[in-house]
Amino acid sequence: MPELRQNLATKEWVIIANERAKRPNTYVERRHAMTESCSPHDDACPFCIGNEEIDLEIARIPAVGDWKVRVVRNKFPALSVDGNLTRSFNGVRRRVAGIGYHEVLVEHPHHNTTLALMEPDEIQLVLEMYQWRGREISKDPRIEQIVYFKNHGERAGASLPHPHGQIIAMPMVPGDIRRRIEEARRYFDENGECVFCAMLNDELAQNERIIMANEHFVSFGLYAASSPFHAWIVPRRHSSSFTHIRPEETAALARVLRDLLRRLYYGLNDPDFNLIIRSAPVKEPENAYLHWYIALVPRLSRSAGFELGSGVRINPSLPEDCVDFLRQVEV
Numbered sequence: 001m002p003e004l005r006q007n008l009a010t011k012e013w014v015i016i017a018n019e020r021a022k023r024p025n026t027y028v029e030r031r032h033a034m035t036e037s038c039s040p041h042d043d044a045c046p047f048c049i050g051n052e053e054i055d056l057e058i059a060r061i062p063a064v065g066d067w068k069v070r071v072v073r074n075k076f077p078a079l080s081v082d083g084n085l086t087r088s089f090n091g092v093r094r095r096v097a098g099i100g101y102h103e104v105l106v107e108h109p110h111h112n113t114t115l116a117l118m119e120p121d122e123i124q125l126v127l128e129m130y131q132w133r134g135r136e137i138s139k140d141p142r143i144e145q146i147v148y149f150k151n152h153g154e155r156a157g158a159s160l161p162h163p164h165g166q167i168i169a170m171p172m173v174p175g176d177i178r179r180r181i182e183e184a185r186r187y188f189d190e191n192g193e194c195v196f197c198a199m200l201n202d203e204l205a206q207n208e209r210i211i212m213a214n215e216h217f218v219s220f221g222l223y224a225a226s227s228p229f230h231a232w233i234v235p236r237r238h239s240s241s242f243t244h245i246r247p248e249e250t251a252a253l254a255r256v257l258r259d260l261l262r263r264l265y266y267g268l269n270d271p272d273f274n275l276i277i278r279s280a281p282v283k284e285p286e287n288a289y290l291h292w293y294i295a296l297v298p299r300l301s302r303s304a305g306f307e308l309g310s311g312v313r314i315n316p317s318l319p320e321d322c323v324d325f326l327r328q329v330e331v
């Protein structure tokens, strides 16, 4: 029998389609790992050493000498930093000036690497750069929401193979994020605890979908995974904002993130994926009901009309099977 499962935090339903269930190994990409098949330097790549567009650069680490991580303004930004935040609400037509930030975080000088292949201290540096940009952008009073994300591979929307992530900061809180906040607040009102803490504690107690746990973070496959290998990394310490992470926690996060990405990389042969850091709106104070986390969504199945029409995803794999498969990958 197929089964409907609900994610308690997002209230989203998913159909776990047991009848057409696919074994996890059917998702192993039948190809050479894309990342390593590239050359370490690409003359046409704007992120490679020697091709840096200095006028777009915001910062680099270290500031002098060979850089390890850089942040640059997106050459074709979705939102513009310059201008006034004007709003016009005219009947049913609402508009807000397209003010915001659109930055690219170049994660490594080498063209043919990815977070899964980097050392823990290199990943830590990337995470620290995200935090620093998040804290800096948060000082801009025009900004309401920052989205940190990464597209890896064509099916995930990446246009360049060079390892990079992105930050988009917006002058409003999008409806989807607003709805999640309201669900989290409602759960807190009804149950007196954070829904993310509750889900994390349940996963730890049940231990059926845990991928890795260290002193500060836990990675696990979701009970109501919306697609094969859909996983979260959740901090054990309740905190609403990614920018409030502590230095010792960043090192622990780098280890858990690296472990999860290596399991995917070696187990599934470098699958395309999206990574999203979900953090509270900038002006939302630390509170008892919002809990930041990382969502990892491999792009191994496609959405179609039913998903668009219902918001219900069909997952053709059993989440527990996918976690078993990942746990057995040698990393």
Ligand SMILES: [Zn+2]
Residues within 6 Å of the ligand: 041, 042, 045, 046, 047, 048, 110, 111, 162
């Ligand atoms: Zn490159």
Ligand SMILES: [Zn+2]
Residues within 6 Å of the ligand: 194, 195, 196, 197, 198, 238, 239, 288, 289, 290, 291
């Ligand atoms: Zn919590």
